[in-house]
Amino acid sequence: MPELLDDFISLLFPRLCYACGDHLLRNEKIICTECYVMIPRTNYHLEKDNPVEQLFWGRCIIEKAAALSFYNRDSRIRKLIHNLKYNGIREIGYELGKLYGLSLTRSDFLEGINMIIPVPLHPSKKRTRGFNQSELISDGLSEVTGLPVGRTLLERNSKTGTQTRRSRYERWLNVEGIFTVTAEEDVKGKHLLLVDDVITTGSTIESCANELLKIENVKVSVAALAVAVV
């Protein structure tokens, strides 16, 4: 009896919710039903001129922007993203991407969008981590929306060091030229959805968008798993 075997396996290797640590039921994946329901959703994809869109006003032209959840201290989405990035639980990125993709497909948010572009990680960071969480989220989004993922069209240059040790002014100087578009022809005339895990200041998205917007007839929209509340 497969069910009995299933129960036996889960007794030996309990599957736990990556947000709250409770045991998962057989039909639950990554998060328990309670956490799934309790993730504080922004519903910004239904709101024009929402706070994520406003974050980019006067910085770069973004068609639409939204985030699944609020990134608060002790929030469930924060624990999920922590487990994804620092404990290497890749499934979380994929499943949350699918989850958000389902909400987005039920609205007109994706109307006119042709392609998903994951925000690239610094190459040395990607080597250390072994993956780019934005690509995993993009794969999940792609699974439910049918949109292709242009995973190599935007690259982060390895020359620019990590920015943590720089002063604010030095960081500002360094913003230009962080990213390069590798195949302009594949991007030309398209409406691109930039995907990231968490939006805080928006400066990474801003430099990606400004690089993409240099190309003829490109439009940029943004979707993230969470937005930090200031």
Ligand SMILES: [Zn+2]
């Ligand atoms: Zn839970």
